Amino acid sequence: MRTFPYPVATGPDVRSPLRYLWWLARQQWASLTAGMVFGSVWMLSQALVPLVLGKALDQGILGGDFAALLAWTGVLLLLAVIQSVFAVLRHRISVSNWLQAAFRSIQLVGHKITYSGDALPRKFSTGEVVSTAASDATRIGQIYDTFARLTGSVLSYIVVTVLVAQISLTLGITVLVGVPACCAMLLFIIRPLQSRQRAQREESGKMTAVGADTVAGLRVLRGIGGEHIFVGRYKKRSQATRQTGNDVARSLATLEATQLLVTGGFAVLFTWLGASLAVTGQISPGQLVSLYGFAVFLVTPVRSVAQAVSSAIRAVVGARKIINVLGTDSAVRTPTDPEPAPQAAASLYDTASSVEIAPGLLTAVVSGNPADSAALAERLGRFDDDTLSTTPVLWGQSALHRVPLEQVRRRIVFSEADPQLFTGTLREGLDPQHKHDDADVLAALDAASALDILEGVEEGLDHQVTERGRSFSGGQRQRLALARALLTEAQTLLLVEPTSAVDAHTEARIAVRLAAARGQGRTTVVVTASPLMLGAMDHVVFLRDQTMAAAGTHRELLENSDYRDVVIRGE
Template identity: 40%
Template sequence: MRALPEPFAAPPREVTPWGFLRWLVRQQWTTVVQGTVCDIIWLLGLALTPWAIGRAIDEGLVAGDYAAFLRWLGVVVLLQLQHSLIQGLRDRAGSVNFERSWSRVDQIIARASSRVTVAAERDLHPGAVVTMASSDVWALSFVAINVGSLVSALISFATVAVILLRDSLLLGGLVIVGVPAFSALLFLLVRSLRARQIEARDATSEMNTVATDSARGLRVLRGIGGEEWFLARFRERSASARDAGKKVARPMSIAEALKVLIAGTLVVGLTWIGAVLVTQGELTVGELVSFYGYAGFMVLPVTLLNQSVTVAVRALIAARQITGLLEVAPLWPREAGDDAGGVPAARETAQKGAQHDGGEDSTLDWDLLDERSGLRVREGELLGVAVRDAAQARALVDRIGRMVPDDPDAVVRLQGQDLAELPIDEVRERIVVSDPVPFLFSGTLRELLDPRGRRDDETILRAVAAVDATDIVDAVDGGLDVIVGERGVEFSGGQRQRLGAARSLLSEPQLLVLHEPTSSVDASTEERMAAGLRAYRRGRATVMVSTSPLVLGVSDRVALIDDAGAVVAEGAHEELLQLEADYRGVVLRAEGVS
């Protein structure tokens, strides 16, 4: 038994589509060789059967030697037995090669899309990744199988050609010249088939884009009565995909017709010429029967050759999409093995990189500095941030969490070091951002709250209690073992927000950024959440971006950011309420007081 998924292996850098196909086959060459050997034995058993039957007729029945007849009959039976036995091994090898390729390509797509994240939407068609994961991975998984099909078809063709030439140069020449000539017609269809399959794939990708976008905004569509508009738009894209599929059908149907034409022409031609040669004494009856069998057999290698061409065309189109994804530059490159990005190095360089108020700090009294706004987060403090403009609040959170492309004019320093100089994996480990509307994945509630499986149930429940979400766990059958649907559809907006906040607490980052963590809950729940968050994160740097007085009131310090995105006031919540009219206006507006 072979364990799946396959160990991950990255394809070579700047690999071409053809290079990707070759690399994919090399990665599993052992099972590809096994499948190819099975294919060869399987097909040769069929190829030699007409030859053995002809010998049974000539050396047994015609010559009256029944011992020879039984001997050759035994050979025929053995050939059929080995064909039947090898069929099971051949099917198994094909399944193994398919699953290994599927696993490998699926991992490549998943890792590449997670590496480039939103850059994929910038450089590729919005539905491209969905199409890769659904249809392209399928097309590529047949490549390893068809290596054996192609090799066995060529070997069996060569074997039959040698036998035919030995018995009759005329008939052998007919097969050797005729089959490749007819098969060459298939390759003339490749250009048309390839172009039309690319068009069909693009149409399918556009259809998937409409479906994906609509699924994301289904609630909004319903709210504005946009269902009919969506259906019309999807119907249009679906019709385009259908029409593109029809265009693909023409060259494919011609290819299928050619298979029948090639086989029929060979059977008719060989039988007619063979019968003439028998009447002239140049061919025996057994050889004629063998030639007739060869003509019928040649249908199979021709079919396999046609299948190999079709699979290669589809796989090449799919490989072009995969290599396109691999070429997308991520917004935040990963500097693997960069020791300069470590915490000790960051502390050593803090004296060099930390500046504020026009001079260097002799001591570093802050964990994080956002140079654009002037916001400082001190080590171990719970900092409240009130922002008048929602867009400025989102921009601030994205900068601190490095959720947007690095900007040299908007430097954020973590313990003195520019975030842009740190490996993105380290940033994600040390700084966690919790959005107002968190994305909840399907799985058990335990997996939703602790995706990496690092915490025990006691720790998970403590984080759940900190965000006042114990009632959610108690209300579902199975507790933490309950299965949660995609995006947490069974939970309300407030419940999803609390579960997302609990998940961010359980990540235990060096710096936690909570963006409007209580915007979807009622006042009493908000008060308990604010107190719970403060208690849970005591002694660790935490930023809560909010305009709620209940949240800002539990903060050690509050910073007010104006419409230009700059810190204009700092202090305790009560102090700012008394002294800063702008701050008072932001908080009162959040409370609905004009």
């Protein structure tokens, strides 16, 4: 049993697809070596079968030596056992190599998504990133599956060449030259396959992107009656993807047909040459049987090379997409000259807006333009170091973007306006690190006024959440996300519009319970324009044109006409 995630000693080499594939191979060199050994023994045991059959025929049957026949039969049985055992071992280790490479690539993409801040969404659509992790990683893993067979095929080809040369030098030279020539002929068919697979991958990514965007906005589309527009876009992308898929299938079919023609022609020629030698008495009947067996066996190395080249093409195409994701410069980075994080709770001061978040208080941020208040919360959550380098956020005496990232993520938690729920049990989704017992989870649900959601499912906390929590309404997802955020017990919690999708009665309960749920000494920043939430805050900051225009309690700020207009509009 292998544990996951895998430890990664060094960062991936993303300078080129081949360098990345080589880096992956180095991470699993032990299992790859085992695959080479198992594959070689498996193939060699097959390669020796024709030789043993020829010896049994010449010495045992034609020679009339029963003991020799019995001995060679035992050797043949031993080879069969070796084939069976090492076929199983080779298959298991090959699948292991496949999955290791695929999962490690998926893990790297997941880490990149987690730690890159806003860099990836600016460069790739959601569908493209999903396709990279779900499809390209699997394509990469396949090359490590075929690698063991390729190694065994090359070694067995050398052994068979030597064995044939001992029977006939002419036939040995034929094998030595003919097998590589057959492989080279297949390259003319394989080369166009690469460009067609690349085109198919591009169209598939675009189709996935359109599908992901459509599903994400399905409720809105139904509300405005725009489903037919997106259906038309998806049909167009689907047809383009189907056409490129047909092109790839055509190349693969041509490759298979050419492979059969080339290997079959070589086998016929090789067998005819052997039969000619047998007719003239230059080789024995047993050696003729061996040569026929070798001719049949030599089809396997040619097929293995063709499959390996085809897998390599797909792996290079997939690796290129993955390194494009992994090579994207992160919006948040590990500082080269780190500054220490505050030892205790400290204020957060945003120099761009002149807003200071005092520690241990419930602070609300209000703006006539909701994007401005959300942008302030994102700066406090550190999602773009480039922006913070020009207008820094000070965490105590340290610049936030110079503090080690793991300390920031551990102590400052950001909960977005459009919450994402993940598949698994509800308990795992709310407390993924298993730090709390059921009583704590229920308390967080109560604070988020979400116990009614639990009562509506038969399995309770063991309820299986569907993809992105689509079985829940928008308000239910929002409350579950709030409970999840509360369970982090973060020193500083940033909540963007946490109650925008709930009714007024539910919002009022959340407003009353939020302070108690956060406890003493913890800092909470709420981006909202709801009077119910603002009335429960210790401190309210009002932004105008992205800078602080006023600050105080909700009641005090109601004297400000601009603030009052925004709040009344929110109400």
